[in-house]
Amino acid sequence: MSKFFKKFLITIIAIVLIYFIATPFIASKVDADYNTVKLKGPYQPSEKAMTLYNSLEFVSDSHSDVLLWNRDISEKHDYGHEDIPRMIEVNMALQAFTIVSKTPKNMNFEHNDDTTDNITTLMIGTGRPLSTWFSLKERALQQCKELYDFSNESEGKLWVITNQQELSSYIKERLSNKNQTAGFLGVEGMHILEGDLSNVQVMYDAGIRMMAPTHFFDNELGGSAHGMKKGGITPFGVEVIKRMEELDMIVDLAHASPALTTDIINMATRPLLVSHIGVKGTCDNIRNLSDEHIKGIAATGGLIGIAIFEQAVCGTDAKATAKAIKYTTDLVGVAHVAMGTDFDGAVETHFDVTGFPLIVDELLKLGFSDTEITAIMGGNIKNFMLKNLPKR
Numbered sequence: 001m002s003k004f005f006k007k008f009l010i011t012i013i014a015i016v017l018i019y020f021i022a023t024p025f026i027a028s029k030v031d032a033d034y035n036t037v038k039l040k041g042p043y044q045p046s047e048k049a050m051t052l053y054n055s056l057e058f059v060s061d062s063h064s065d066v067l068l069w070n071r072d073i074s075e076k077h078d079y080g081h082e083d084i085p086r087m088i089e090v091n092m093a094l095q096a097f098t099i100v101s102k103t104p105k106n107m108n109f110e111h112n113d114d115t116t117d118n119i120t121t122l123m124i125g126t127g128r129p130l131s132t133w134f135s136l137k138e139r140a141l142q143q144c145k146e147l148y149d150f151s152n153e154s155e156g157k158l159w160v161i162t163n164q165q166e167l168s169s170y171i172k173e174r175l176s177n178k179n180q181t182a183g184f185l186g187v188e189g190m191h192i193l194e195g196d197l198s199n200v201q202v203m204y205d206a207g208i209r210m211m212a213p214t215h216f217f218d219n220e221l222g223g224s225a226h227g228m229k230k231g232g233i234t235p236f237g238v239e240v241i242k243r244m245e246e247l248d249m250i251v252d253l254a255h256a257s258p259a260l261t262t263d264i265i266n267m268a269t270r271p272l273l274v275s276h277i278g279v280k281g282t283c284d285n286i287r288n289l290s291d292e293h294i295k296g297i298a299a300t301g302g303l304i305g306i307a308i309f310e311q312a313v314c315g316t317d318a319k320a321t322a323k324a325i326k327y328t329t330d331l332v333g334v335a336h337v338a339m340g341t342d343f344d345g346a347v348e349t350h351f352d353v354t355g356f357p358l359i360v361d362e363l364l365k366l367g368f369s370d371t372e373i374t375a376i377m378g379g380n381i382k383n384f385m386l387k388n389l390p391k392r
């Protein structure tokens with residue numbers, strides 16, 4: 001072995017060693033820095049709210065990006081928004097685990113293009129397989145695999161739900177044992193299809209049951225609320241939505257441009273969902289839903305998940321989220337509203353998952369009945385999924 005080659009080999013080994021030793025530290029630091037809370041627990045809801053909250057059979061949330069960060073969700077953390085122990089502690093029955101694959105540098109609410117990407121660095125920095133460094137599709141498949149790995153190692157504490165039958169069995173089991181929680185897989189931005197219609201089936205086979213056409217930039221399917229053109233649906237987008245409906249997958253309109261939202265409401269033959277959003281009626285910005293879109297989504301039999309971060313509800317506490325919930329229920333009725341937090345979505349949320357009872361407190365103050373609160377806090381998502389997931 002030449003002297004040069006020996007030196008080269010030692011350098012490579014050193015780099016690889018440093019990479020594997022350093023990544024867990026870098027990953028948890030980045031995770032903690034990006035996923036902060038306005039108010040730290042332990043939280044102090046009123047006794048009345050806590051009593052009602054504890055009586056809820058099914059608490060649910062339609063949006064969490066926790067898989068992105070490579071956090072070990074089997075362990076309880078003192079940073080970030082959730083993990084399995086905290087979910088079980090707060091009686092969370094079903095969480096949507098949504099996959100992020102590409103976000104632009106200098107991400108903003110108004111105008112983003114697709115020429116830059118933060119997630120490549122994150123994939124490298126969190127020690128993900130080489131395949132994920134170069135492919136959006138692989139990033140999605142990797143995050144699916146990670147949720148199943150957590151489930152397989154959870155000793156029954158985490159179910160992954162893919163159909164109505166599984167959800168029914170889980171609901172039955174949970175009646176006698178609350179020491180378990182569940183999730184289903186969603187996607188933010190169908191650029192993970194890499195422009196190939198046949199990848200809808202690939203994602204279905206990987207366990208994904210909900211997908212949002214766009215995220216922070218316009219893509220092959222249509223416009224993002226935060227994109228450059230913010231256009232409507234493309235011919236490829238039409239094909240993908242049709243294919244999703246054939247497979248009984250749920251279309252999520254979060255982050256869609258207003259034009260794309262209108263187009264999909266007009267073509268949908270199945271109920272639509274918006275996994276994490278606010279409404280223009282209490283917080284007017286480019287991303288939030290207009291009254292017309294709220295009514296259009298409700299008319300499909302749809303569900304609107306109200307978020308818990310400032311840009312969505314123009315406030316930094318449970319009260320602001322409750323106000324958006326009230327506005328929406330006043331417009332279309334209680335049956336179309338749910339919680340859609342955006343946990344671990346690189347935002348500062350009002351609270352972490354253990355703060356869920358604070359919403360009940362604010363809903364009580366606004367005059368909602370126990371039955372209505374039961375529906376908003378999870379009953380509606382339960383019914384929606386029991387009806388709209390594939391049968392088996």
Ligand SMILES: [Zn+2]
Pocket residue numbers: 188254255276342345
């Ligand atoms: Zn999002």
